[in-house]
Amino acid sequence: MATIRISIPETAAKDEIVEIRTLISHPMDNGYNVDARGQRIPRHILHTFIVTYNGVEVFHANLHPAQSTNPYMVFHTVAVETGTLEFTWLDDDGSVFSDTRTITVQ
Amino acid sequence: MNIHNVSRRKFIVTSATAAGGMMLGFNLPAQAAQMNANPWELPTDKEGQEVNAWLAIDPDGTVTIRVGQSEMGEGVFTSMPMIVAEELHVDWKMVKAAYASGNRYLRQKAEDYQVAAGILNEDHQVYRRMGTGGSGAVRRSRTFLQQAGASARERLKEAAAQAWGVARADVTAKDSVLSSGNRTGTFAEFATAASTVALDVEPVIKTPDQFNLLGASVARLDTPLKVNGSATYGIDIRLPGMVYAAVRANPVPYGGIDSYDADAIMGLPGVIQVVEIVPGEGQDLRSGLQPAVAVIANSYTRALSALDQMPIKWSATPNDGVNSRDLFADANAALGMPGAISVDEGDTAGAIAGATTVVEGDYQAPYQSHACMEPFNCTVHITDNRADVYGSFQNPPGALAVVAEQLGMDPINVFSHTTFLGGGFGRRSRNDEPRQAAEIARQVGRPVKMVWTREEDMMQNKMRPMAVARFKAGLGPDGMPVGWHARVAGHSITAHIRPERIENGLDNSLLAAVRNHPYNIPNQLVDMHVRNSHIPVHYWRSVNASQNVFMAEQFVDEMAQAGGHDPLDFRLKMVEDLEDWSLVLNTLKEKSGWTTDLPPGTGMGIGISEEFGTVVGQVATVTVSRRGQLTIDKIVAAVDCGHLVNPAIAEGQIESAIVYGLSACLAGEVTISGGQVVENNFDTFKVLRINEMPIIETHWALTGGDKWGGLGEPGLPPVAAAVANAIFYATGKRPREMPIVHTDLSWG
Amino acid sequence: MALTLTVNGTSHVVDVEAESPLLWVIRDTIGLTGTKFGCGIAKCGACTVHIDGRAAKSCTTKVSAAVGKSITTIEGLSPDSTHPLQVAWTELDTPQCGYCQSGQIMAAAALLSKRANPSDFDIDTEMADNICRCGTYTKIRAAIHRAAEIAAQ
Amino acid sequence: MAMIDSTRRSFVTRIGGGAGAMALLTVVPHPASAETIDLPERESAILEAAFGSSVLTPGKISLDMPILAETGLSVPVTFKVDSPMTEADHVTRIMGFAPGNPEPVLADYQIGPRAGLAEVSTRIRLARTGFVYAAAKLSDGTLWGTKFSIIVTLGACVEDIFDLDWQRDAERRAMRAEARAAAAAE
Structure with missing residues (x-):
């Protein structure tokens, strides 16, 4: 199971811009690596990363083979209201990895 | 006669080295300019004036020329420096050398005069190329070094012209003296003015026929x-407050x-701390930390003896069962299967099937170590x-990049200082060791010099890959080849370092000197297999040609013998449409007294190959006792690298490559x-x-023109083949495996 | 513990363990880095110094064994590179990378002190301990012969 | 994870020593002086498909990454667009390209006013020395771009040390193929 690490403030002032940092363990085989026999190791990457905030999409990344192993992403969002953010990664092989965090807005 | 006044005519220059005497060239008196023992870029001792990034002129006339490559x-x-001085018209006695700064290489783009002259473009870095490899120093730097000297010379002349109120064309520059009519001045006097002169047109660099200094020994x-x-090598660095690190990684x-039990040794004299090195996320074989442990102490010998006494338990690894015998068996098995195709001309299988005679030969070459005399070391000081x-x-930029990455610092704030190298041979272009030193320094928090023992240097070396090959050829009724198939299976450096450049299993560099052999054979098929192990690999002097020529050039002899030809004439016939190869072979024939009619x-024996633009042929003369005791009596080399910058140094490189190659064969x-290195x-x-x-003789067979071949490595590949082919004529036995010690040479 | 060493005519009091290799005391403690580390098992010759005039591998010589003896390193061969070997080495441009050359010169100096005009056979037997990976052996041999000539003048 | 500080994009450095007179060396890593940022064919086709046009005006978007990387396996990069990120005026999409990579696209982010700040950092793979490009599309439909020249040192000599040997081999083979063809024609 991919280990996921997310750093996001637990509380924020209304409409404060907060920084979110995410890390998910994944080999991100870009399809250009080769094994000990020189044969290509097939592509196997996380191709999409979506973040919703109380159901509204606030960040959408299409990931490509150039994304390094263990994808790391830092982005921002406006703390509009207290609620739940859901982080979802979609894998080439169809599996889905997700996690949620809540944020309280005074 | 200066070699280069005779440009078009091809000629042979002999500089036998029996007593190191130089037939040509001359030794200038000892340098007036005093070289710094610390060769890295220093602010010139006196308030020198930088005319451009490549040279600074001191008030006393000393000219410091900066060097991008590693000595x-x-x-x-x-x-x-000779290339810059050729155009600068400086008094060579006043020249001293120092390294160009790796940090400045990062921060500064190409200088305007280089861009204006069309030599560099604006996106190139100021020193353009600071890696040393592929025997490319002269070939890849010549034009911008000549431009640096020429543009500085013209600016000095312009500064004098403006001061004297004459036209620049009326000012001459010779041996650091500017003159016009009865007025004279020194480079030092006009250096400051020259540094701010703007020229509307940059001078055109000289062509070889105009050289005066270049070509002199x-x-x-x-x-x-x-x-x-007094020369400072990496291992000699001493900084105030510096501590020492002895480090060891898993032998596999x-x-x-x-x-590991640090407490067991903390009490030993001088021991400061024990540091564990853990690979970061995403770091892998190509460039990253290996798990290792280091003891830090106030002297190296104390750090090392504590490390030797510290109990360490290495983890088992998936590679504990790996050994050379199985690796060779696996690679030899691959020779029976079609591989990734590199060359496919005509109908090779058909030609061989219909041939009068079919010849086959298998060969094998092991991993090889660089074994530079100076064991690995690196000193890092973080403020x-x-x-x-x-x-x-x-x-140097690679070392700088690695230290910046490991410390999470912006490369702009990292300064690499290159010392003299106690041997490089390709190994030191890999920078895992500076990364290791940076990680130790980061944890120690003081300047630290990491030194590897010889054992660590050998066991953690990035090796010259192993390889095996099978050749098959069909000869026509005249004994000349009609079809030729070469298949190599081996450990691929490209697959290890740049896997994305492997397209369906093909790594052309593994086929160097096999894919690009010179022989005019109608039907050719060359294919290969990648067979990598966990052993890291890297460039070694002449890279894969160092094993491929041992294999390919022995097979050329096997074809010659099967076809009833003299091996040298056989080669001459197949390269008669190639001027440079023919000149080298004919020179060899004449200078070596070639004959196969010996007791x-x-x-x-003969061996010939081309690498990095230079053709080198060698004839070896050997004696083998009945009991199989081998003596290498003489090696005669003929070389076409097109032009020579310094014949004595060039000859030294051919001789050096021959000795390095003999050690490996x-x-x-x-x-x-x-899973571990035994030796x-x-x-x-x-x-x-x-x-x-x-005895080694080097003969130049220069075709000049626009040929600028490398010299550091091309001298190596032919020696193993020449020796092996000579052994066949002496004993009738063919050593198909490197090193030759594995073959019983007894005869009679 | 405190030991007194005489290196190139100067005495140094050094606080080191008795079994420390003399090589590292010369390099790290006294600070003369011309003598080089190449293998640590007396197989390459890069660490060659003179002890009482005779060539010795300092990497396997315990510092305690050198106490009371006259130690000479490359830095002490001559004040200004005027020793016949240094003149000959410079005249023939013998070094390439140069890392082994201190050891080569010190081994050659010991040879010359035993045999003023060594034959090629003498050189082969006496200098076989000193590895040169750059392969400058032809020039080393020629420079030793040249040094013998210079010394004889 | 220590992020590389990004304060040094363009600065003046005094080169110590060698230059008696102070030599001001201004480093402008990627002078975006040209009127447009022109991408190579492969990359501009993708940009055309994604943004509707591949004509990028230099400005507004910046690329912050080290000038040098060893393997290029994990290069920190920050895409930053100068935008108030309001409903009326915000960034809708950011894309990154590396012509030197086997596949062109480095990054592709869709954001809006809810981001509050148009700045995304990540770590990418770069195969070789060369230019990296970044493009941003704004809510008003305008397109902005920048480029950055980065040096990847490991393997830099992989592709070029045999260049001359392969070229000479190709010349020989072509010459001989012609000779054989000519001989066959007789």
Whole structure:
């Protein structure tokens, strides 16, 4: 199971811009690596990363083979209201990895 | 006669070295300019004036010419300044060399005069290329070094012209003196003015027929420092407050550490701390930390003895069972299967099937170690927002990049200082060791010099890959080849370092000197297999040609013998449409007294190849006793590198490559057992010593023109083949495996 | 513990363990880095110094064994590179990378002190301990012969 | 994870020593002086498909990454667009390209006013020395771009040390193929 690490403030002032940092363990085989026999190791990457905030999409990344192993992403969002953010990664092989965090807005 | 006044005519220059005498060229008097023992870029001792990034002129007239390549014996600390001086018209006695700054290479783009002259474009870095490899120093730097000298010369002349109120064309520059009519002035006087002069048109650089200094065997600038022990190598760095680190990794490369008992040694004299090195996320074999443990102490010997006494339990690894025998068996098995195709011309299978005679030959070459005389070391000093890294770098920007990455610092704040290198041979262009030193320094928080023992240097080396090959050819009724198939299986460096450049299993560099052999054979098929193990690999002097020529050129002899031809004439016939190869072969024929008509136990053998633009042919003369005792009597080399910058240094490189190649084909090898390197010091890793040294003659067969071939490596590949082919004529036995010590040569 | 060493005519009091290799005391403690580390098992010759005039591998010589003896390193062969070997080495541009050359010169100096005009056979037997990976052996041999000539003048 | 500080994009450095007179060396790593940022064919086709046009005006978007990387396996990069990120005026999409990579696209982010700040950092793979490009599309439909020249040192000599040998081999083979064809024609 991919280990996921997310750093996001637990509380924020209304409409404060907060920084979110995410890390998910994944080999991100870009399809250009080769094994000990020189044969290509097939592509196997996380191709999409979506973040919703109380159901509204606030960040959408299409990931490509150039994304390094263990994808790391830092982005921002406006703390509009207290609620739940859901982080979802979609894998080439169809599996889905997700996690949620809540944020309280005074 | 200066070699280069005779440009078009092809000629042969002999500079036999029996007593080191130079037939041509001359030694200028000892340098007036005093070289710095610390060769890295220093602010010139006196308030010197920088005319451009490549040269600064002191008030006393000393000219410091900066060198982008690393001085590891190949003479770039002399040959590169000669190229600048040729155009600058400086008094050579006033020239001294210092390294160009790796940090400045980062921060500054190409200078305007280089862009205006069309030599560099604006996106190139100021020093353009600071890695040293591929024997490319002269070929890849010549034009912008000549431009640096020419543009500085014209600016000095312009400054004098403006001061004297004359036209620049009326000012001449010769031996650091500017003159016009009865007025004279020195470069030093006009250096400051010259640094701000703008020229509307940049001067055009000279062509070889106009050279005066280039082509002369001037004395090496670094020799005075290397005969009194003052030259500074990486291992010699001493910084205030510096501590020492002895480090050890799992003997099975990239294996882990189960446990170590630091408390057991903390009380030993001088021990400061124990540091564990853990690979970061995403770091892998290509460039990353291996799990390792280091003892830090106030002297190296104390750090090392504590490390030796510290109980360490290495983890088991998936590679504990790997050994050379199985690796060779696996690679040889691949020779029976079609591989990734590199060359496919005509109908090779058909041609061989219909041939009068079919010839086959299998060959094998092991992993090989660089074994530079200076074991690996690196010194890193971190201050608040800056890091300085000192060492014997073959790729200073690479070392700088690695230290910046490991410390999470912006490369702009990292300064690499290159020392003299105690040998590089390709190994020091890999920078895992500066990364390791940076990680140790980060944890220690003081300047630290990391030094590897010879054993660590050998066991954690990035090896010259192993390879096996099978050749098959069909000969027509006239005994000449109608079809030729070569298949190589081996450990691929590209697959290890740049896997994305492997397209369906093909790595052309593994086929160097096999894919691009010179012979005019109608039907050719060349294919290959990648067979990598966990052993890291890297560039070794002449890379894969060092094994491929041993294999391919022996097979050419096998074809010659099967076809009833003299091996040298056989080669001449197949390269008769190639001017440079024919000149080298004919020179060899004449200079070596070539013959196969020799008494049993004596033999002459030939080997020829091209690498980095230079064709080198060699004839070896050997004696083999009945009991199989081999003596290399003489090696005669003929070389076409097009032009020579410094014949004495160039000859030294051919001789050096021959000795390095002999060490790797006679008895030296690296075998793997239990996933580890077996030969981990000079007791088991055999290298050629003075008592085994043959007579070596180097003959230049220069075709000039626009040929600028490399010299550091091309001299190596032919020697193993020449020796092996000579052994066949002496004993009737063909050593198909490197090193030759594995073959019983007894005869009669 | 405190030991007194006489290196190139100067005495140094050094606080080191008795079994420390003399090589590292010369390099790290006294600070003369011209003598080089190449293998640590007396197989390459890069660490050659003179002890009482005779060539010795300092990497396997315990510092305690050198106490009370006259130690000479490459830095002490001559004040200004005027020893016949240094003159000959410079004249023939013998070094390439140069790392082994201190050891080569010190071994050659010991040879010359035993045999003023060594034959090639003498050189082969006496200098076989000193590895040169750059392969400058032809020039080393020629420079030793040249040094013998210079010394004889 | 220590992020590389990004304060040094363009600055003046005094080169110590060698230059008696102070030599001001201004480093402008990627002078975006040209009127437009022109991408190579492969990359501009993708940009055309994604943004509707591949004509990028230099400005507004910046690329912050080290000038040098060793393997290029994990290069920190920050895409930053100068935008108030309001409903009326915000960034809708950011894309990154590396012509030197086997596949062109480095990054592709869709954001809006809810981001509050148009700045995304990540770590990418770069195969070789060369230019990296970044493009941003704004809510008003305008397109902005920048480029950055980065040096990847490991393997830099992989592709070029045999260049001359392969070229000479190709010349020989072509010459001989012609000779054989000519001989066959007789």
